[in-house]
Amino acid sequence: MLVERLGNRFKQALQESSDFRGDLSIVVEPDAVVDVARYLRDEEGFDYFLYATAVDWPAREPRFTVVWEVRSLKNKTRIRIKTTAAMPEPHVPTLTDVWPAANWHERETWDLLGIKFDGHPDLRRLLMPQSWEGHPLRKDYVSFGEPVIFSDQKLEGLEPDAIRG
């Protein structure tokens, strides 16, 4: 079993594993992500990178779950590597050294969710303009609607509650 082999090798760094609807996920400590990824690529044949992304859970601590998913073309298996990143400056190691295809996916994750990938060769915004402020896929980013100013309000000091989504 892949999870057992990972558990024997990485001990406490492998925090959790789950098999939901046939999708295998492992949760790894941020510091061990690169080692686990390298092991998965070299020893277990996970050669094909699928995507990287993150999920924002504002009520949780640490707040972000960062997700990479890779596939072994030969064995026809998939594994989802998850780790966490905490506010105020969420950051995780990059996996571009292991799978070069992660480059744009991690750039997109930085752009839309504000996760810094330490060691990424070209961490610029990808989809939003370079001058954009904020990270749109965070849950506290209001996606649409415009500020409505009522007669008893002033523009200065406008509370976010006045922004009707």
Add this chain to the structure above:
Amino acid sequence: MAETRIAQEPFGPGPAQEPFGPGPTQEPFGPEHESPTDWIELNMGPQHPSTHGVLRVRLKLDGERVRDADPDVGYLHTGFEKSFEEKTYTQGITFSDRMDYLAPPINNVGFVMSVEKLIGVDVPARAQAIRVMMMELARIASHELWLGTAGLDLGVYSGFFYAWRDRELVLDLNESYSGVRMMTSFTRVGGVAWDLPEGWIDQLQRFIDVMPGRIDDFEAMLTDNPIWHQRLQGIGALSAQEAIETGVTGPMLRASGVDYDVRKAFPYAGYEQYDFQVPLGTNGDCFDRYRVRVQEMRESLKILQQVVDTLPAGPWMTTDRKVALPPRSELSTSMESVIHHFRLVSEGFKGPIGDVYAFVESPRGELGFYLVSDGTNKPYRMKVRPPSFCNLQPLKKLVQGVLLADVIAIMGSMDFILGDVDR
């Protein structure tokens, strides 16, 4: 496995090797050329016809040769992933087909497959067959459009008209099934929205009968055409190893000889019942990508014929009342059904807590939906893995050292859809 072979140089030895001096491996830009007067920066796009959308590529040119490229994407970014989070699962279907607007049925199916996987809904056989037909039609239409526009970029003007004439047949089929030519939104969680209308199968059969000849016409025009060969052969080549490393997918991956097609490797929607082959290339250059796509159209026609021959009867929507609307006939007699109908339409259904990844083979490669659910009636997070995005990523690497005109050929052969890249 059918293997696409390149014609053995039917028109003599072909283009001279490197008629324009040393190629990219010679590193023509030594340190003595580092002065900024030796190169210019050219802005290709965002409104360039060969980008087929809104893509800007910053090219660093030394004469006619491309020294470096920096693709700038995001001009069509509309925040679909954020929008998914604000709509119920059924409402989200209409977002999915607007991403890759040249193969909407495949996006529809991929999206509902992720929800079906999360909730655990079985789809009836007839609905699966209808989905397969719509998806294969979309694949043919998308490849037709690609043939037309990629040819147009390289000067094959007449091909464009033929391709669009044939694509129109698919759009007619879309229209008579779903009422819409492009944004079909025909899937529902647990099946499809409607049964096939009367006469649709006959219309499809006429299409299946006429298309092989049309593809032959195209091949007669292009496959042995010396100009087409010279423009495409050996241009933008990716080896199998490089293709896997750079994460390209779909016809680009298969043109490099990697035998990976989601329909074969992880059959979904009943593809395991149908007999078809996965065309593979050998060199991974632009010409192989062309051959792979043309062969794929023929394979799609084979699949379509098999579906028509074996089309199962029965329901086209699951009977699982957790996701399926009550039948119309019950609404006039049962108050509970009316309430149930209202709840499903207004509030929708809820999924369990968890995250799943479902993926389909779009004309551009593996299209995946990573769905995170927190137990409500909306996706908590919906990450789309767009194939065009993955195919566009190696552009920087592919165009280094080629001639400016070859950039057009390479970008054409990649077949990216900017709506899919930017979402």
